[in-house]
Amino acid sequence: MADWTEIATRLAEEFAERAAEVDRSGRFPVENVERMQEVGYLNIAVPEEFGGGGADLATVAACQGILAGGCASTALAANMHIFGLGSAAESWSAGDRGAEPLFRMVAERTIxxxxxxxxxxxxxxxxxxxxxxxxxxxxxxxxxxxxxxxxxxxxxxxxxxxxxxxxxxxxxxxxxxxxxxxxxxxxxxxxxxxxxxxxxxxxxxxxxxxxxxxGAAPGDALVWDVERERGFAWFAITVASIYLGVARAAARFAYHHVTSRTVTGASLPMARQPAQVFNAAEVELLLRPAEALVSDGLRRRAESGPLSPADLNTLKYAAVNAADDAVDRCVRMTGGHGIFRKLPLERYYRDVRAGQFHPPNNDVALETIGKSALDIDPLAEPRWPAD
Ligand SMILES: Cc1cc2nc3c(=O)[nH]c(=O)nc-3n(C[C@H](O)[C@H](O)[C@H](O)COP(=O)(O)OP(=O)(O)OC[C@H]3O[C@@H](n4cnc5c(N)ncnc54)[C@H](O)[C@@H]3O)c2cc1C
The missing domain is CATH 2.40.110.10 (Butyryl-CoA Dehydrogenase, subunit A, domain 2)
Structure with a gap:
């Protein structure tokens, strides 16, 4: 199997070079998509029988996090192609042949x-x-x-x-x-x-x-089955990794900034100021538990099978909100430099804000997690006002 982590790292470095221009112009980076096609990245999760990468969810999530550190837009957009194929590939390994036409279509480079x-x-x-x-x-x-x-x-x-x-x-x-x-x-x-x-x-x-x-008719009860879990797990976990990847890029930037800047009159870099040490600790205390929740979810899923709605809501909520808060602290660390558009931090700050809107959004996640904690079926109605 290809070394997908190495490929994602290379693509992230390359895409990072044009990420600012893509963001500034708001254009869609077609050339990034072409590069991902060229190296097979878009079909990373497709079964190897169809010429794909055969990567599992843990590998794809890690790679998407890396890619997001280079260009968050590219990673998120590519994810809309990748996550559905990954979930279909899991069904394929479980013996469901339904996605064969889909795999044949993407093998011909259809997005x-x-x-x-x-x-x-x-x-x-x-x-x-x-x-x-x-x-x-x-x-x-x-x-x-x-x-x-x-x-x-x-x-x-x-x-x-x-x-x-x-x-x-x-x-x-x-x-x-x-x-x-x-x-x-x-x-x-x-x-x-x-x-x-x-x-x-x-x-x-x-x-x-x-x-x-x-799909469902009005009034049909919601069912949480293996198939539904597959689609949701591939989406929630990859999205969580993408936004954590953006926050990690912001942390790298902020740590480098305070380590390499020594203000006039000081004998040591800014990183030695207690405020900066505490800020860095806060960034780590936000990101590490969220990263651990994602890893733990992946491990439990691989060892014991489908995760519950509450599990997936928890890790997605924790990841995107920790990412938001961590990038806020990175901006505090860099001070006024953080808002200059010539530096990437303000882009990370804006991009990371979109994480909360992907399903399950914050409010839906809170509802699901809260119901689970109170021993109420997370899918029990009432959920949507019209139901
Ligand atoms: C960058 C980006 C890319 C996207 N790409 C895609 C894509 O390719 N395909 C796709 O299908 N979608 C995509 N989405 C859409 C996304 O998945 C949401 O469906 C979209 O954001 C629409 O939701 P809304 O925020 O307009 O929510 P609304 O439904 O208008 O809700 C607004 C707010 O009301 C509250 N709310 C509403 N209903 C409930 C409820 N039942 N329980 C609790 N609170 C509630 C929440 O606080 C919510 O934030 C993308 C979103 C983003 C940000």
């Missing part, structure tokens, strides 16, 4: 991703405000979705819509050149500016029945 988010439904991905009208042989879909990372380069799009007759949630997959499907550049944000997370517009798009998987 996959999607949007489960409607402007109206926000992060409640159990429902969709995009209507799907039953027509002969399939559905006609019109509407708009948002937050579709990788949109500039996607070859295959996943989305959700609701059957107008039954309210059932439909998951559908479409090639990019499907008539009526359009990607619209709306992505001008304060964080993760290079992820190309555009809107997607559907104008009477025909989706054949063969491209549709049926």
């Amino acid at each position: 996959v991703g999607g949007s489960l988010t409607d402007a109206a439904t926000g992060l409640n991905v159990r429902t969709s405000s995009t209507p799907a009208e039953r027509v002969d042989g399939g559905y006609s879909i019109s509407g708009r979705k948002s937050f579709c990372s990788l949109a500039p380069v996607l070859g295959f799009f996943w989305g959700t819509a609701a059957d107008t007759a039954t309210g059932e949630l439909l998951l559908f997959g479409l090639p990019r050149d499907t008539p009526g499907l359009e990607f619209v550049d709306t992505w001008d944000t304060m964080a993760m500016r290079g992820t190309g997370s555009w809107d997607v517009r559907f104008d009477d798009v025909f989706v054949p029945d063969a491209a549709v998987q049926r």
Whole structure:
């Protein structure tokens, strides 16, 4: 097997050189995607039988953390392709052959991703405000979705819509050149500016029945099974690693800054000031427990099988919030230098703020963790106001 850690380190160094320009312009770094294709990184988790890297979740999470230290936008955008393939690869190893067409498609360098988010439904991905009208042989879909990372380069799009007759949630997959499907550049944000997370517009798009998987109908109970855990674990753990990777990059920057700066009149570098020593300790005391939770989750999952919703919510919440707080302290360590756009710290500071919005967002995570602590089924209703 390739040395993925070494490959991720090399890519991170290369992407770091253009990360500031990508962030400043808000453009999507197509050349980073080409490089990741070239070295096989985008298919790191695809089974080796299909020409992929065959890497497990622990390896992918570690590599995504490293990559995020170079360019957080690139790591996060690539993750939307990688995490679904990783979860499908685990199902493949367990004997489920359903993802074979997907693996064949990505072996031909197709990039996959999607949007489960409607402007109206926000992060409640159990429902969709995009209507799907039953027509002969399939559905006609019109509407708009948002937050579709990788949109500039996607070859295959996943989305959700609701059957107008039954309210059932439909998951559908479409090639990019499907008539009526359009990607619209709306992505001008304060964080993760290079992820190309555009809107997607559907104008009477025909989706054949063969491209549709049926999801939950209104009122269906939520089920926590191996399949659901796989998708969620691959997403939550890789996202946790990405944001911890950004915070580690900020820590490296701040530690180097205080170690190499000696102010006029002082005989020793700033790092010897007690305030800086305590700040560094605080950064470590935020990051190390969060990193340990991620490692512990990976170890328990590898040894004993699926994690619980509370486990995954806990590690994702701990990681993204520790990353936020740690970068705040890094800014305090570097003082006024921290806000200069010529230095990377203010980009880390902005990028790391997006971690809380990925599912499970902070409030949903708190609900799940709290219910679990109080011995209430974490999936018990009421959860969403309309349920
Ligand atoms: C950089 C980036 C890239 C992304 N890429 C993708 C992608 O490629 N594909 C994709 O599908 N999505 C993507 N997302 C979208 C993301 O997964 C969320 O779906 C998205 O942020 C929409 O949620 P919202 O923040 O608008 O939430 P809303 O649903 O509008 O919620 C706003 C706030 O209300 C509160 N809230 C709402 N409902 C509840 C509830 N039930 N319980 C508790 N609190 C609640 C929360 O505090 C929440 O923060 C991306 C997001 C980011 C930031």
